[in-house]
Amino acid sequence: MIEIKQLHKSFGTKQVLKDINAVFSSGTTNLIIGQSGSGKTVLMKCLVGLFNPTSGEVFYDERGLTTMTRQQQSALRREMGMIFQSAALFDSLSVLENVMFPLDMFSNESVARRKQRARFCLDRVNLGDAENKFPGELSGGMQKRVAIARAIAMNPKYLFCDEPNSGLDPKTSLVIDQLISEITKEFNTTTIINTHDMNSVMSIGQHILYIHEGRNHWEGSMHDVVKANNPALHDFVFASQLLKKAKQGILMDQHE
Amino acid sequence: MLITQYLFTIGKYLLLMKRTFSRPERMRMFFKQYVRELYALGVDSIGIVLLISFFIGAVICIQIKLNIQSAWMPLWVSGYTTREIMLLEFSSSIMCLILSGKVGSNIASELGTMRTSQQIDALEIMGVNSASYLILPKVLGLITMIPLLVVFSTFSGIIGAYATAYIGGILTPADLTAGLQHDFTPWFFWMGIIKSIFFAFIISSVSSFYGYTVEGGSVEVGKASTNAVVASSMLILFSDLFLTNLLS
Numbered sequence: 288m289i290e291i292k293q294l295h296k297s298f299g300t301k302q303v304l305k306d307i308n309a310v311f312s313s314g315t316t317n318l319i320i321g322q323s324g325s326g327k328t329v330l331m332k333c334l335v336g337l338f339n340p341t342s343g344e345v346f347y348d349e350r351g352l353t354t355m356t357r358q359q360q361s362a363l364r365r366e367m368g369m370i371f372q373s374a375a376l377f378d379s380l381s382v383l384e385n386v387m388f389p390l391d392m393f394s395n396e397s398v399a400r401r402k403q404r405a406r407f408c409l410d411r412v413n414l415g416d417a418e419n420k421f422p423g424e425l426s427g428g429m430q431k432r433v434a435i436a437r438a439i440a441m442n443p444k445y446l447f448c449d450e451p452n453s454g455l456d457p458k459t460s461l462v463i464d465q466l467i468s469e470i471t472k473e474f475n476t477t478t479i480i481n482t483h484d485m486n487s488v489m490s491i492g493q494h495i496l497y498i499h500e501g502r503n504h505w506e507g508s509m510h511d512v513v514k515a516n517n518p519a520l521h522d523f524v525f526a527s528q529l530l531k532k533a534k535q536g537i538l539m540d541q542h543e
Numbered sequence: 544m545l546i547t548q549y550l551f552t553i554g555k556y557l558l559l560m561k562r563t564f565s566r567p568e569r570m571r572m573f574f575k576q577y578v579r580e581l582y583a584l585g586v587d588s589i590g591i592v593l594l595i596s597f598f599i600g601a602v603i604c605i606q607i608k609l610n611i612q613s614a615w616m617p618l619w620v621s622g623y624t625t626r627e628i629m630l631l632e633f634s635s636s637i638m639c640l641i642l643s644g645k646v647g648s649n650i651a652s653e654l655g656t657m658r659t660s661q662q663i664d665a666l667e668i669m670g671v672n673s674a675s676y677l678i679l680p681k682v683l684g685l686i687t688m689i690p691l692l693v694v695f696s697t698f699s700g701i702i703g704a705y706a707t708a709y710i711g712g713i714l715t716p717a718d719l720t721a722g723l724q725h726d727f728t729p730w731f732f733w734m735g736i737i738k739s740i741f742f743a744f745i746i747s748s749v750s751s752f753y754g755y756t757v758e759g760g761s762v763e764v765g766k767a768s769t770n771a772v773v774a775s776s777m778l779i780l781f782s783d784l785f786l787t788n789l790l791s
């Protein structure tokens with residue numbers, strides 16, 4: 288479980304996040320949605336400690352992030368997995384070495400066991416045959432999947448995904464969404480996903496936090512989104528004609 | 544304020560060094576990186592060091608013989624001067640100045656790219672001390688390799704000098720040998736090694752600092768790699784002055 292309390296973040300005089308409060312429970316896929324530039328990435332970086340919040344606190348199962356020592360923070364981070372907006376694979380290492388990296392660094396198991404674990408994770412994302420390739424030789428979607436494999440290699444308790452399906456086609460996006468939500472249930476992780484992809488919202492959004500102008504403007508599940516009586520959220524979610532039509536369809540379905 | 548800005552940069556550099564010089568989390572990962580850097584920074588520089596030193600050795604010998612030596616100087620002067628210039632200044636200081644261009648920009652752009660593509664963030668998220676994992680092997684790797692490069696450079700310079708004798712016929716090999724053996728002070732050799740170790744630290748740590756602290760995109764990576772070369776060259780020149788004074 289991750290708890291955010293009164294989190295503020297400014298860069299100089301620019302206030303990006305204003306008084307964010309939320310609780311993300313384990314075993315659920317939590318979505319943070321909002322317009323481009325609304326502060327989703329900044330919020331995630333505050334959560335994992337890459338940015339220090341200007342004020343406020345983040346609790347990981349009652350452990351406050353900003354009051355930790357460096358050692359405690361390192362220990363906590365070994366329980367985290369993160370998929371960056373740009374995949375951020377180590378380009379001097381092969382796919383298998385990338386996935387093995389956290390194991391090589393922190394696990395005391397034999398090389399054979401570590402390899403086995405890395406291969407298992409790669410199979411999990413359907414990339415068993417790409418283990419000797421280098422990141423530069425992979426497509427964007429494959430890189431994202433390697434990043435997922437690397438993030439789950441250590442069996443993380445907390446999984447962070449910054450726009451896991453930006454720049455991917457709808458079908459691949461769906462595969463990645465399903466993968467993340469399966470992993471969440473399978474390992475009971477607390478998963479937080481930044482996205483502005485409405486397909487993700489409607490297919491895996493168990494708990495959705497809508498950030499608007501730096502505040503948490505709306506909170507609910509995917510079933511609530513269509514019914515929500517919130518103009519800003521409505522404008523954001525049902526931006527296209529196609530989605531507006533879809534919304535009417537969903538509402539009609541629910542009536543019958 | 545320029546002064547406060549400088550102090551701020553120095554403070555940031557020192558803090559980074561403090562994080563860098565901490566015990567590696569995994570010795571086996573450290574050694575893997577260390578060996579990689581021995582190759583990338585040291586072995587890959589041998590070619591350029593040999594090439595440049597060969598020509599400089601030859602040119603010094605020709606200059607002394609044709610332009611400086613006059614009738615009242617002993618015949619061994621050319622060989623002697625060539626040896627001392629190589630040992631005292633070229634093979635340590637100037638060679639490091641040249642290497643700061645090659646190695647410094649290499650380090651800064653590699654780390655800068657890792658920063659902008661969030662690979663450093665990814666390391667941090669895993670709970671790895673990224674400064675120690677990335678920078679320490681570079682610093683120790685270059686410090687390990689630099690004495691070797693100094694020795695190679697000196698020898699290559701002497702071979703260059705012999706080439707002017709045997710191929711160019713500028714002076715007789717016997718005169719050259721006599722000069723090279725004249726009044727040899729072993730301390731001069733050690734002085735070069737000691738200086739080069741300081742310079743190796745400057746090149747690797749300063750360039751790492753500029754690369755590691757990049758903010759922005761590819762333009763900033765380019766700037767950082769230029770700044771790394773300029774700053775480490777400057778620091779080498781200044782510290783050369785002090786070290787030479789101190790060690791002589």
Ligand SMILES: Nc1ncnc2c1ncn2[C@@H]1O[C@H](COP(=O)(O)OP(=O)(O)OP(=O)(O)O)[C@@H](O)[C@H]1O
Nearest residue numbers: 298303321322323324325326327328329330450483
């Ligand atoms: N390091 C930084 N320094 C100053 N301002 C920043 C920094 N990082 C982000 N910002 C500002 O914070 C705001 C939110 O940025 P953020 O990257 O969180 O947006 P986002 O919601 O992730 O957008 P996208 O969906 O496009 O990824 C932006 O206005 C940006 O200019």
Ligand SMILES: [Mg+2]
Nearest residue numbers: 327328372449
């Ligand atoms: Mg973002």
